[in-house]
Amino acid sequence: MKPVLLAGETFHVTSFASKGMEVGASSRYLNGATRYIEALAAQGIEVVQIGGERCEAEFPRSLEALAEYSAVVISDVGALSLLYTPETRMGQRSVNRLELLRHWVEQGGGLMMAGGYTGFQGMDGSGMFHGTAVEDCMPVEISPYPDGLEAPEGLDPFVVDTSHPVLAGLKSSFPFVLGMNRVVARANLEEATLVRCINRGRDLPLLAVRDYGAGRSLAWMTDIGPHWLSAEFMRWEGYDILMANMVRWLAREI
Structure with missing residues (x-):
């Protein structure tokens, strides 16, 4: 199996501390995908990560470059980070990498979008994937409005389709999650929703899959790491099995 490309999941945290008239600043660089990368490695799957701050310059720009990977995972990085290119900043025409991803899936590729504050439409609308070519190939419809749901009380997932290969080998029920992106299952693809959560009496897809053209797409509406994934879930x-099954299904390995 070729490596999996993971785009996103990195961020800088800048802090200020004031002591009277004196103010100091510090900055930390964090990677929210550490547990995810370890999980896939334990299942024999290599992950190549391009942090969100590197996507503009380094995310693949051709079908040939995407073909180096068995699947692509977009996690907690917004549409603009993929749309901007160095040429764009210079006022020149360039490749639309969201349209490129849709075409890659149509031709046989495997694309996963994971949730988070800048996943799908995002906590404050900054994800901006609604109305894009990536949404066209997803198994869910993305809200045009901010879609982040914070649930400190916990949301309990329940499985809709236990027979699907993505859920194979799971011996116990899903632990709770602490938040997710609110999306809508496509009306003609109801059978593609594998796992749901209930919030205020409303069913929300948590895990959905789709065949699109010759390829496959998967939507996981919560984090692949903290904080929406609870410590119990981690x-x-x-x-490990669930995360590996997702990319193996996308790559037609299962």
């Missing part, structure tokens, strides 16, 4: 014996 310790869950099924975490």
